[in-house]
Amino acid sequence: FAFPNAEKSDLPVFAMNYSRIQVPFEITLWVLLASFAKIGFHIYHKVTFWVPESCLLISIGLMVGAIMHAVHEEPPSVLSYNIFFLYILPPMVLDSGYFMPTRPFFENIGTVLWFAVVGTLWNSIGVGMSLYGVCQIGALEVQDINLQENLLFASIISAVDPVAVLNVFEDVSVNEQLYIVVFGESLFSDAVTVVLYNMFTFVAEMPVVETVDVFLGVAKFFVVGLGGLAFGLVFGFVASFTTRFTSNVREIEPLFIFMYSYLAYLVAELFNISSIMAIVTCALTMKYYVEENVTQRSCTTIRHVVKMLSSISETLIFFFLGVVTITTEHEWNWGYILFTLLFAFLWRGLGILVLTQIINPFRTIPFNFKDQFMLGYSGLRGAVTFALVFTLPDHIVRKKLFVTATICIILFTVFIQGISIRPLVEFINVRRTNRNLDTINVEVHSRLMEHAIAGIEDICGQWGHYYWKDKFMKFNNQILRKILIKDNQAESSIVALYKKLELQNAMEILDTVSEGTSTAPSVISLRKEKGPGKPKRKFVAADLRKMHDILSKNMYKIRQQTTEYTTKHSLPNDSHTKEILIRRHGTIRRSLRELCVCVCVYHSESKTKLTTSLFLSDNGEDETLSGGGYPSAPRSRIGQPSRSSSRVSLPLRRLDTLTEVSSSAGVDLVDERSGGRGRAGGRGKSRLNSSSSDSRVPAPPCHFDSSEVFHGNRDSMPEQEEPLSLSVTWAEEPSDHDDSSTQNPLLRRPRWNPVKPKNP
Amino acid sequence: MSSRTNRWRKTVSLEQINNLNKRFRQLSSNKETLSREDLASIPDLDNNPIRLQIINAFFDKRNLSQSEVGIVQEIGFEEFLMVLTHFQPAAMDITEDNREKLRRTKLRFLFNMHDTDGNGIITLEEYRQAVEELLSKAGTIAPETVKAIADAAMLDVASTTRGKMEPDEFYEGITFEHFLQILKTLDIETTMHVRFLNLDTANMRCGK
Numbered sequence: 001f002a003f004p005n006a007e008k009s010d011l012p013v014f015a016m017n018y019s020r021i022q023v024p025f026e027i028t029l030w031v032l033l034a035s036f037a038k039i040g041f042h043i044y045h046k047v048t049f050w051v052p053e054s055c056l057l058i059s060i061g062l063m064v065g066a067i068m069h070a071v072h073e074e075p076p077s078v079l080s081y082n083i084f085f086l087y088i089l090p091p092m093v094l095d096s097g098y099f100m101p102t103r104p105f106f107e108n109i110g111t112v113l114w115f116a117v118v119g120t121l122w123n124s125i126g127v128g129m130s131l132y133g134v135c136q137i138g139a140l141e142v143q144d145i146n147l148q149e150n151l152l153f154a155s156i157i158s159a160v161d162p163v164a165v166l167n168v169f170e171d172v173s174v175n176e177q178l179y180i181v182v183f184g185e186s187l188f189s190d191a192v193t194v195v196l197y198n199m200f201t202f203v204a205e206m207p208v209v210e211t212v213d214v215f216l217g218v219a220k221f222f223v224v225g226l227g228g229l230a231f232g233l234v235f236g237f238v239a240s241f242t243t244r245f246t247s248n249v250r251e252i253e254p255l256f257i258f259m260y261s262y263l264a265y266l267v268a269e270l271f272n273i274s275s276i277m278a279i280v281t282c283a284l285t286m287k288y289y290v291e292e293n294v295t296q297r298s299c300t301t302i303r304h305v306v307k308m309l310s311s312i313s314e315t316l317i318f319f320f321l322g323v324v325t326i327t328t329e330h331e332w333n334w335g336y337i338l339f340t341l342l343f344a345f346l347w348r349g350l351g352i353l354v355l356t357q358i359i360n361p362f363r364t365i366p367f368n369f370k371d372q373f374m375l376g377y378s379g380l381r382g383a384v385t386f387a388l389v390f391t392l393p394d395h396i397v398r399k400k401l402f403v404t405a406t407i408c409i410i411l412f413t414v415f416i417q418g419i420s421i422r423p424l425v426e427f428i429n430v431r432r433t434n435r436n437l438d439t440i441n442v443e444v445h446s447r448l449m450e451h452a453i454a455g456i457e458d459i460c461g462q463w464g465h466y467y468w469k470d471k472f473m474k475f476n477n478q479i480l481r482k483i484l485i486k487d488n489q490a491e492s493s494i495v496a497l498y499k500k501l502e503l504q505n506a507m508e509i510l511d512t513v514s515e516g517t518s519t520a521p522s523v524i525s526l527r528k529e530k531g532p533g534k535p536k537r538k539f540v541a542a543d544l545r546k547m548h549d550i551l552s553k554n555m556y557k558i559r560q561q562t563t564e565y566t567t568k569h570s571l572p573n574d575s576h577t578k579e580i581l582i583r584r585h586g587t588i589r590r591s592l593r594e595l596c597v598c599v600c601v602y603h604s605e606s607k608t609k610l611t612t613s614l615f616l617s618d619n620g621e622d623e624t625l626s627g628g629g630y631p632s633a634p635r636s637r638i639g640q641p642s643r644s645s646s647r648v649s650l651p652l653r654r655l656d657t658l659t660e661v662s663s664s665a666g667v668d669l670v671d672e673r674s675g676g677r678g679r680a681g682g683r684g685k686s687r688l689n690s691s692s693s694d695s696r697v698p699a700p701p702c703h704f705d706s707s708e709v710f711h712g713n714r715d716s717m718p719e720q721e722e723p724l725s726l727s728v729t730w731a732e733e734p735s736d737h738d739d740s741s742t743q744n745p746l747l748r749r750p751r752w753n754p755v756k757p758k759n760p
Numbered sequence: 761m762s763s764r765t766n767r768w769r770k771t772v773s774l775e776q777i778n779n780l781n782k783r784f785r786q787l788s789s790n791k792e793t794l795s796r797e798d799l800a801s802i803p804d805l806d807n808n809p810i811r812l813q814i815i816n817a818f819f820d821k822r823n824l825s826q827s828e829v830g831i832v833q834e835i836g837f838e839e840f841l842m843v844l845t846h847f848q849p850a851a852m853d854i855t856e857d858n859r860e861k862l863r864r865t866k867l868r869f870l871f872n873m874h875d876t877d878g879n880g881i882i883t884l885e886e887y888r889q890a891v892e893e894l895l896s897k898a899g900t901i902a903p904e905t906v907k908a909i910a911d912a913a914m915l916d917v918a919s920t921t922r923g924k925m926e927p928d929e930f931y932e933g934i935t936f937e938h939f940l941q942i943l944k945t946l947d948i949e950t951t952m953h954v955r956f957l958n959l960d961t962a963n964m965r966c967g968k
Contacts, residue, residue: 364849364953440913441942445870447894448810449952452873455814456847456954458804461783474807 033064034315052164052418054318054382058411061322069326079320081391085275088313090265092383093276095310096187097283098303104180106469112181114359115375116188117225119351120158124196126347127340128154134339141333145398148204153402155196156389157344157409160189161382163314164418168425169378175431177363178371182378190384191276195224197388198272204396228274232281235264239282240289240484247486253298254305257290289484317383324390325407331400340405341412344379352376370430377421380413381406780844784837793834794818809896813873818843822872829878849953864940866952871939881933884914917942 018025037060041048047056105112128151135145145153162182169179199217206213239260246253261282268278291299352375360366367375389406392399454470787802788794796815805811817823821830823846824839832839846869854862874882874890888910895906917934920942934942 364951440909441916442946444891444894444909444913445943446946448870448873448890449946449948451808451810451894452814452817452870453847453952453954455805455808455811456844458802458808459787459799459814460780460844460954461786470807 030319031312031316034060034319037319038315050419050422052167052414054164054314054414055418057315057318058322058325058414061319062325063322064319065323065326068323079387079390081393084387084391085269086266088317088387089276089384090262090279091306091309091313093187093190093265093279094261094283095306096183097280098287098306100183100187100280100284101180102284102288104176105184108177108180108184111177111359111363112184113188115181115352115355116185117192119185119355120155120160120189120192120196122351122355123158123344123347124151124155124193126154126351127158127343128152130343130347131336131339134336134343137335146204148200148206149396149398152197152200152204152392152396153340153389153405155193155200156392156402157340157381157385157406158189158196159193159381159384159388160186160379161384162186162378162380163382164380164414165378165421168422172422172425172430173432174374174425175365175371175433177365177367178374178430179433181375187276187280191225191228191274191280193384193388194276195221195274201393224273225277227271228268228277229281231268231273232264232278232283233285235260235267235278236282236285237484239286240293243290243293244484244486246294250295250298253294254302257286257302258305260286289480292485314383317387321383321386321407321410325411328403329400330404330407331398332404333401336401337405337408341409344409348379349376368431370428373428374425374430377417377424380417381410382414386410777841780841781837784840793836794840795834810873810890810893813890813893816876817869817873820872822878823869844954847952847954863948866948867940867943868936870948871936881935882939883933884910887914887934 034057037057038053040060041053041056128147131154132145132147132150135143135150163186166179166183166186169182199220203213203217239256242256242260243253246256261279264282265275265279268275290302294302352372356367356372356375385406389403392402396402450469784794787798789798796819799805799815799818800811805814808814816831818835818840819832821832823843824832824835835843846866848862871882874886876886876889888907891910891913892903892906895909914934917938
């Protein structure tokens with residue numbers, strides 16, 4: 001600053017003002033550095049295969065810490081209690097909550113909560129007591145740690161963070177129950193730990209603990225947990241309700257999701273109830289309804305942003321952990337630390353055994369010893385533990401010791417258990433799940449079975465599992481969906497699945513169009529039934545063979561999406577869907593869109609709205625189709641190229657279905673509602689939406705020569721009526737079949753030969 | 761008692777059977793036999809899309825013994841139990857062989873629910889009907905969609921089980937073996953069961 005009467009200073013042409021930008025600058029640099037580290041890991045695939053990402057991040061952090069130590073720099077002291085709890089933790093928890101596979105979760109909810117809540121309590125109290133006992137041993141010089149502080153420390157180190165384990169589990173496809181218990185345990189143990197942490201910090205300040213306080217503590221526990229749940233539900237419903245009206249403000253649709261979840265978190269913090277429970281419940285409730293209401297793009301954006309934010313948080317924490325390990329002053333106490341490690345493992349193992357014994361009789365699929373071992377072994381400690389111990393209030397005398405011990409246990413579990421889990425899982429040969437491709441048959445029959453079971457339960461007068469599920473579904477369909485979802489129809493998951501398959505077909509067709517090889521099979525000559533007297537249908541085998549090829553390659557390959565979303569470090573694997581929709585071609589784009597409109601829509605006379613355009617992608621990269629329920633799209637190579645004709649004739653029907661389309665789309669075609677709650681929870685929804693602005697559609701190569709104009713649907717796409725000098729031919733279907741015949745989309749394919757299509 | 765029911769008794773306690781007996785009495789209004797109307801009057805079953813098939817399953821001779829076909833009009837407690845054995849849980853220490861048998865039994869039950877005319881084959885019509893019923897509670901579904909779904913499913917079975925068919929060959933319908941084949945991936949022996957409680961359920965619910 002210059003004194004007003006001082007000499008005139010020249011206008012600075014070039015000046016640096018570091019202090020002004022220091023904080024955001026350093027944060028950005030740290031995040032960037034950690035992200036570069038992540039890029040670096042993935043260069044060599046084998047590395048990330050064997051070594052979990054958390055290990056790598058910590059290692060990089062260690063290196064950076066060493067460098068900083070060498071130059072006597074201090075790491076930025078940004079990690080304070082508030083920053084962690086208000087900014088870093090919510091994204092991580094939101095991620096877990098949002099991508100929680102709902103169906104397995106609710107089917108196993110008892111077990112999950114049992115292990116998470118009771119298990120964490122068991123661990124905390126067990127370890128705390130044991131350590132207190134150890135503290136009495138004079139030789140270790142830790143007598144000044146009283147019971148409260150021990151309990152506090154124990155509760156901190158009971159928070160499990162099995163990210164690395166989950167990745168391995170998913171790769172190996174372990175059985176669903178194990179997976180969901182580990183997943184749920186990580187989430188809820190965080191919640192329990194935070195509650196215990198708050199409780200014990202409070203208690204640690206008290207000189208004397210009376211029994212009243214214990215009871216109050218227990219009561220508080222319940223209040224906190226259930227309160228969090230209630231808040232989460234409220235916010236979830238409000239958020240769903242809001243999204244019902246957001247069709248005109250699509251750009252900020254994702255904002256609502258984030259704001260509401262964060263609000264749930266903050267309000268819960270305000271009242272000192274479990275914010276983790278609140279945000280998780282909010283996410284769970286919201287997800288189902290919101291994903292039906294918002295556009296596809298928003299859906300994708302939401303998922304992406306959630307993953308991104310949580311990834312940032314986690315990366316930062318682990319990285320920071322590495323740095324702090326080197327730069328902080330440690331207080332090393334061999335005895336205490338070793339005993340900590342010992343007791344942590346001991347109590348966890350014991351806990352798993354005992355808890356499993358108690359809960360197994362109540363489970364439909366009991367846990368065997370291998371499962372139990374895996375459960376015990378997945379008790380890695382991670383980000384939350386570190387952050388909690390790091391932000392301990394300073395009046396805890398032995399804070400440094402605690403920090404050191406925590407870092408030890410984290411490093412031990414993450415490195416040793418994290419790296420060894422993969423070979424161990426293979427070696428032990430844990431029960432795997434049948435992550436097989438779903439077929440319509442399986443879907444139909446599983447539903448049948450569920451209804452049968454529910455029926456039997458009703459007959460036997462019992463309130464079984466399916467009873468509650470049925471009741472909830474009824475409530476959901478009749479009441480909740482009407483309120484929270486716009487344009488609501490109750491939809492069966494079978495129909496949803498079926499539609500998905502149709503869409504997939506349509507894409508196949510387009511793929512073959514774009515491939516330029518007329519490889520689509522001929523229409524199955526499905527003889528229409530002549531009347532009620534002839535119930536049987538004939539499947540002509542030649543066509544059937546072709547169909548079979550396509551079927552076996554592409555059609556019913558719907559991946560079971562339960563665990564797809566739970567890799568914390570990556571998005572759901574949409575690499576299959578990337579294969580479509582790569583090429584752009586201006587004029588052809590629109591026409592092809594119409595093409596697929598027709599393909600998808602043409603036969604369906606159901607009142608449910610059908611997604612039409614399939615091809616939207618923001619940048620053709622990941623989220624081509626749906627956010628993730630989408631079945632793996634057909635490969636670009638379909639069938640055997642057998643004909644080189646270039647005319648496609650796709651039977652069209654009157655497209656009056658699109659007139660029912662609500663105007664919410666405008667240019668956009670209406671979103672599909674897909675997915676009953678249960679199944680599709682994990683499967684995601686195939687909601688496709690197109691907007692004329694930037695949808696991309698694969699362009700057929702130009703060697704098509706066609707003559708006919710495609711008559712698309714007029715109603716929804718007014719601007720595409722102009723004739724297209726395009727390669728695709730669409731012909732109206734000969735009208736000699738009545739409307740009741742099944743225009744079976746799955747069986748009717750565009751004909752690639754000049755022959756008139758056989759009549760159905 | 762038949763051997764199947766005997767086997768079941770090993771996994772089910774006497775108390776559970778007692779409870780089921782009480783329930784049976786309650787449903788049949790203390791008569792010796794249960795008729796269709798008794799089962800049809802259970803209010804909770806109304807919401808079940810396949811209630812008719814479930815009820816029919818109790819009176820289907822194929823579920824009551826291996827060899828006969830046809831329908832009975834009334835069943836006694838023995839037969840009631842027999843039908844319920846299809847839903848027994850798999851014991852923890854079940855052998856592979858028994859697991860396979862259990863699986864077949866349960867799948868047979870499902871198959872019989874489809875195969876309404878009893879000829880051992882699920883034809884397209886029967887499948888269609890099943891799909892229609894299944895979707896009947898799920899809002900308005902156009903009949904074409906239902907047909908299309910059933911067709912697609914049949915096609916799927918045909919292509920998986922028959923593979924290469926001669927031209928003009930005719931696909932009759934799904935036989936039990938095909939059925940087993942296509943439902944390989946369904947873990948039916950672990951999922952299709954009802955846990956019969958040890959509680960006295962007869963007094964728990966006021967509705968029948």
